Amino acid sequence: DGGITQSPKYLFRKEGQNVTLSCEQNLNHDAMYWYRQDPGQGLRLIYYSQIVNDFQKGDIAEGYSVSREKKESFPLTVTSAQKNPTAFYLCASGHLPGSYNEQFFGPGTRLTVL
Amino acid sequence: GENVEQHPSTLSVQEGDSAVIKCTYSDSASNYFPWYKQELGKRPQLIIDIRSNVGEKKDQRIAVTLNKTAKHFSLHITETQPEDSAVYFCAASKLGGNKLVFGAGTILRVKS
Numbered sequence: 462d463g464g465i466t467q468s469p470k471y472l473f474r475k476e477g478q479n480v481t482l483s484c485e486q487n488l489n490h491d492a493m494y495w496y497r498q499d500p501g502q503g504l505r506l507i508y509y510s511q512i513v514n515d516f517q518k519g520d521i522a523e524g525y526s527v528s529r530e531k532k533e534s535f536p537l538t539v540t541s542a543q544k545n546p547t548a549f550y551l552c553a554s555g556h557l558p559g560s561y562n563e564q565f566f567g568p569g570t571r572l573t574v575l
Numbered sequence: 576g577e578n579v580e581q582h583p584s585t586l587s588v589q590e591g592d593s594a595v596i597k598c599t600y601s602d603s604a605s606n607y608f609p610w611y612k613q614e615l616g617k618r619p620q621l622i623i624d625i626r627s628n629v630g631e632k633k634d635q636r637i638a639v640t641l642n643k644t645a646k647h648f649s650l651h652i653t654e655t656q657p658e659d660s661a662v663y664f665c666a667a668s669k670l671g672g673n674k675l676v677f678g679a680g681t682i683l684r685v686k687s
Contacts, residue, residue, distance in 0.1 A: 494674070501584065503664060503679040504619070511673060519674065551618065562607050562668055564675060566618040 464488045467552050467567035474539070474546070474574050482537045482570045484552030491557045493535035494564060497521060498549040507550075510535055511557060539572065547574045577602040579667050581678025588655050590687045598665035598678050599647040605667040608648045609675070610639060613662045622663075623650070626670065655685045 465486040474480045484493065492511045496504040506519030510529040524543025529535055535554075539546045549571050553564040578601040588594045598608075606627035611619040625632045625639045625648065632639050636655075641648040652659055662682050666675040 492673070496677075501679060503581075504677040506674055506676075509674055517673075562670060562675065563609065563621050563624070566611075566620070568618050 465552065465554055465565055465567040467550075467570050469570060470568065472570055472572045474572065476574060477541045479538055479540050480572065482539070482550055482552075482572070484535045484537065484567055485533055486535075486554040486565075486567075487533060488554055488565065489532075490554035490565070491532070492555045493529070494553040494555075495519075495525070495527065495535070495537045496551045496553065498551055498569075504551065507537065546572055548572060577605055577667055577676040579665060579676050579678045581665050581681055583681060584679065585682045585684070587684045587686060590655060590657060590685055592655055594652045594655050594659070594683055594685075596650045596663055596665070596681045596683070597647060598649070598667075599645075600667040600676075601646070602667070602669075603643075603646065604669055607668050607670045608639070608641060609666050610650050611664045611666065611677075613664065613680075615661070619664060652683075655683075657685050657687050659683060660685045 468483045494509040495507040505521050507525050508527040510516035526538045551569045552567040555564040581598045609624035612622045613619040623639050625641050636653045638651045662680045664680050665678040668675045
């Protein structure tokens, strides 16, 4: 299960606060992804990055921001503009798209807005 | 864009029986179809995948079948065991594409 880590495991936020979720990988993967998981809705893509200093919006990017200053790190900020941020957040990484598209997931961060 | 539908949303089977989970996809250009298993409180992990140049792939008690014409693929688990209880997700993408599109998930319960 090693190789991709997320912190913290649990996070509580008051309404109106921004919070940043950490994601680190030592798998030498170029691509990194952030997903949101809600009951009954599967995994929805928030943002992804295929190379340092570049990232693209996924299907539900509104209210979120990311950065990719290092290959190993892809932090996600949940801003106060995100209307319903309580969810389980999963980070993943993988090789650049090619013949092998497997993604490896971190253990997740459960965010609760109080 | 791609849309993946997964059925059923929940599935209960008796230990030793088989379980089948089905997914359909909308983009005929998709050619990579992985299945992930997520145990309670844990991260999703890849259990099997199939590429569109084959119709079936097996790995011990797990198999995946693909029908490109109908645009659907299925996960088959034989001789189910209690440790197979988990949420299973299907996904689709294009090889060389940059993202996976996931189904909504199936909660599998294996009763002993």
